Amino acid sequence: MQTVERIVHGIEAVVRLFGGIAAWLCVVLVALVAGDVVMRYLFSVGAVWLQELQWHLISPIALFGMSYLLFVGEQVRVDVFYERFPIILQRVIEVIGGLLLLMMGLYIAWLTLPWVEQSFLRGEASPNPGGLPLRWLLKALIPFGFLLLALQGLAHALRQGFALPSRGE
Numbered sequence: 001m002q003t004v005e006r007i008v009h010g011i012e013a014v015v016r017l018f019g020g021i022a023a024w025l026c027v028v029l030v031a032l033v034a035g036d037v038v039m040r041y042l043f044s045v046g047a048v049w050l051q052e053l054q055w056h057l058i059s060p061i062a063l064f065g066m067s068y069l070l071f072v073g074e075q076v077r078v079d080v081f082y083e084r085f086p087i088i089l090q091r092v093i094e095v096i097g098g099l100l101l102l103m104m105g106l107y108i109a110w111l112t113l114p115w116v117e118q119s120f121l122r123g124e125a126s127p128n129p130g131g132l133p134l135r136w137l138l139k140a141l142i143p144f145g146f147l148l149l150a151l152q153g154l155a156h157a158l159r160q161g162f163a164l165p166s167r168g169e
Helices: 002-043 048-071 087-122 135-161
Strands: none
Touching (some): 048 135, 087 135
């Protein structure tokens, strides 16, 4: 039981770390957008790389944020039905959902690897003059984000299946 608990805590520590990174990237994104607006409308100066950086930051926010949302229990479920189910049925649903998420996350990560490899081998960069290089690096976040989601799905299934205390208990 302690081994399972250590595995769950280890996975959740990684998810918490990347959730924190996503949160700080939100702050950076807001600052970049505000700075871009001020530069364009007050000084008539704009940069393609700055606009591309803004949408590049949205990717890690979403990809890291989805596993963090599962970690903090903010995943989407139909609570109007779920909350009326007995605790044992709720746990079964959570375990099955976590295991399905594990399989789906691993499958999507695996499917995207050739796409990332192709982008890397081509040295893919922005087609826009003055755009950002290393677009393959951004694409590499896709399998990583889904791997992180798969790991959190496993931690979620283990936490529910072994009736481990919730975070903070």
